[in-house]
Amino acid sequence: MREKILTFIEKNSRINLKELAVIIGVDEVTVAQELKKMEEEHIICGYHTLIDWDKTGVEKVTAMIEVRVTPQRDMGFDKVAERIYNYPEVNAVFLISGGFDLLVTLEGKTLREVSQFVTDKLSTLDSVLSTKTNFILKKYKDHGTIIADAPKDERMLITP
Amino acid sequence: MRNPLSKEIVNIQPSGIRKFFDIVSEMKDAISLGVGEPDFDTPWHIRDEGIYSLEKGRTFYTSNAGLKELKIEIAKYLQRRFELEYDYNSEVLVTVGGSEAIDIAMRAMLDPGDEVLIPQPSYVSYEPCCRLANGTPVIIQLQAENEFRLTKEELEAAITPKTKLLVLPYPNNPTGAVMERHDLEAVAAVVAEHDLFVLSDEIYGELTYVEGKNHVSIASLPGMKERTIVINGFSKSHAMTGWRLGYACGPKVILEQMLKIHQYAIMCAPTNSQYAAVDALRNGDSDVADMREQYNGRRRYLMHAFEQMGLSCFEPFGAFYVFPCIREFGMTSEEFAEKLLAEEKVAVVPGTAFGECGEGFIRISYAYSLDNLKTALERVQRFIEKLKKGEINKTK
Numbered sequence: 398m399r400e401k402i403l404t405f406i407e408k409n410s411r412i413n414l415k416e417l418a419v420i421i422g423v424d425e426v427t428v429a430q431e432l433k434k435m436e437e438e439h440i441i442c443g444y445h446t447l448i449d450w451d452k453t454g455v456e457k458v459t460a461m462i463e464v465r466v467t468p469q470r471d472m473g474f475d476k477v478a479e480r481i482y483n484y485p486e487v488n489a490v491f492l493i494s495g496g497f498d499l500l501v502t503l504e505g506k507t508l509r510e511v512s513q514f515v516t517d518k519l520s521t522l523d524s525v526l527s528t529k530t531n532f533i534l535k536k537y538k539d540h541g542t543i544i545a546d547a548p549k550d551e552r553m554l555i556t557p
Numbered sequence: 558m559r560n561p562l563s564k565e566i567v568n569i570q571p572s573g574i575r576k577f578f579d580i581v582s583e584m585k586d587a588i589s590l591g592v593g594e595p596d597f598d599t600p601w602h603i604r605d606e607g608i609y610s611l612e613k614g615r616t617f618y619t620s621n622a623g624l625k626e627l628k629i630e631i632a633k634y635l636q637r638r639f640e641l642e643y644d645y646n647s648e649v650l651v652t653v654g655g656s657e658a659i660d661i662a663m664r665a666m667l668d669p670g671d672e673v674l675i676p677q678p679s680y681v682s683y684e685p686c687c688r689l690a691n692g693t694p695v696i697i698q699l700q701a702e703n704e705f706r707l708t709k710e711e712l713e714a715a716i717t718p719k720t721k722l723l724v725l726p727y728p729n730n731p732t733g734a735v736m737e738r739h740d741l742e743a744v745a746a747v748v749a750e751h752d753l754f755v756l757s758d759e760i761y762g763e764l765t766y767v768e769g770k771n772h773v774s775i776a777s778l779p780g781m782k783e784r785t786i787v788i789n790g791f792s793k794s795h796a797m798t799g800w801r802l803g804y805a806c807g808p809k810v811i812l813e814q815m816l817k818i819h820q821y822a823i824m825c826a827p828t829n830s831q832y833a834a835v836d837a838l839r840n841g842d843s844d845v846a847d848m849r850e851q852y853n854g855r856r857r858y859l860m861h862a863f864e865q866m867g868l869s870c871f872e873p874f875g876a877f878y879v880f881p882c883i884r885e886f887g888m889t890s891e892e893f894a895e896k897l898l899a900e901e902k903v904a905v906v907p908g909t910a911f912g913e914c915g916e917g918f919i920r921i922s923y924a925y926s927l928d929n930l931k932t933a934l935e936r937v938q939r940f941i942e943k944l945k946k947g948e949i950n951k952t953k
Binding site: 401404405409416419420421422550552553554555556557 | 572574577578581582587589591592593594596680681682730850853854855857858861904906910927929
């Protein structure tokens with residue numbers, strides 16, 4: 398049942414409890430309990446909204462920064478990741494296999510703000526060996542959702 | 558000038574849905590619950606395969622019965638999903654949608670005077686296809702109290718010495734009814750006893766929602782394979798309506814004759830659709846399961862909403878339709894549908910489009926997103942409240 402609930406709310410987190418229970422086909426109390434448990438267990442880590450900021454006139458720049466670091470004794474990458482993710486400007490931090498170690502997603506108001514963060518904060522960390530900043534030019538799809546305008550229903554209104 | 562037309566054809570009525578479609582099309586910003594096809598796009602990997610086949614220049618005819626790879630995949634799929642054993646080489650025929658399969662099966666099996674039992678409410682094309690094949694349609698009026706399943710008694714009562722073929726349209730459009738194993742066993746016994754054949758239209762076979770039970774094909778019951786033409790396709794299961802691809806499986810002796818008609822009338826099903834379908838069957842099982850899960854959630858949602866608004870409806874376990882009863886409002890199905898459209902701009906299909914015995918019911922499709930369903934249901938609820946308060950004039 399957990400999988401059913403999660404699969405559904407992953408794309409529809411705003412659905413109310415009653416409707417969710419009906420759709421999953423279990424009673425409301427059970428669904429509420431499961432949700433609560435999964436929140437406590439941090440399986441559900443938050444409920445977010447996917448926004449296309451480009452349509453709002455609010456200026457925002459997002460960059461994905463490839464960071465190469467020296468892992469620390471006993472801590473591996475966790476310690477340096479923690480130092481990085483504690484900055485509120487940092488949106489996401491992933492440990493990556495391949496040519497670099499950490500992928501850091503950063504959001505700022507301007508290009509300058511983002512580059513300043515990289516040069517002042519990120520690059521100066523002891524264990525950071527190098528950074529490579531990639532600015533996002535356009536978002537096509539995010540969190541499994543296509544950002545472009547919602548497609549119209551092109552089916553005929555009535556078919557047998 | 559002489560009359561250019563065939564009297565036979567002129568006598569065939571256009572589909573009742575068509576008539577309602579014309580009314581709906583004139584209505585601006587109507588919300589529809591009237592569509593009989595999936596709202597999902599064909600899964601991307603299948604579309605991609607179709608594109609790839611075009612890029613590779615696979616733009617020629619295939620052999621009449623269909624691509625060998627596809628027939629092999631169809632045989633494997635039917636085995637895997639419905640315990641059906643067909644020889645891909647002689648017992649599988651790829652057609653232009655399930656619709657063509659229905660047509661050519663009837664033409665291959667019927668002689669003038671042969672009676673064909675057609676349970677209704679059901680899909681609109683069985684009766685005309687039967688007439689086009691010179692058969693005599695005999696309608697079995699299914700009952701709401703049996704959840705629109707075909708019973709042994711109903712079947713027996715309709716059989717005459719001329720009866721040759723039984724159409725078995727389950728999971729059913731428009732009622733959403735299913736036939737479970739025990740229902741089919743009862744029917745199969747009668748079929749065998751009277752030496753009949755079965756045209757089993759299982760196009761919605763992937764869309765059943767009985768907890769823990771899969772769709773059962775009548776052809777998988779003992780002794781029934783040699784009496785049954787199974788019709789299936791990709792339209793509903795894989796959301797591929799526009800690709801026009803279906804298939805028929807059955808005894809070699811019948812398929813050989815069907816192949817003849819297909820060969821002269823059609824040549825072969827669209828080649829790039831066939832390539833895409835190979836991928837659908839090789840890699841599409843999880844897509845089908847996902848879509849089924851989503852339909853099932855919407856089905857529960859609809860049933861719950863009907864209960865809340867006091868609209869009586871048996872719980873349907875198949876396809877993507879519910880078939881609520883609207884008799885309590887003292888209108889015909891057509892009146893109800895027209896008023897609902899006029900008052901709240903929601904389009905549904907009157908039950909009578911699927912046979913006279915659909916009177917008193919409307920078909921509501923849940924091949925729509927939940928958001929869409931919600932908005933539409935709010936309007937339906939408002940309409941029903943107005944009806945109950947007597948705010949809507951019942952006569953036209």
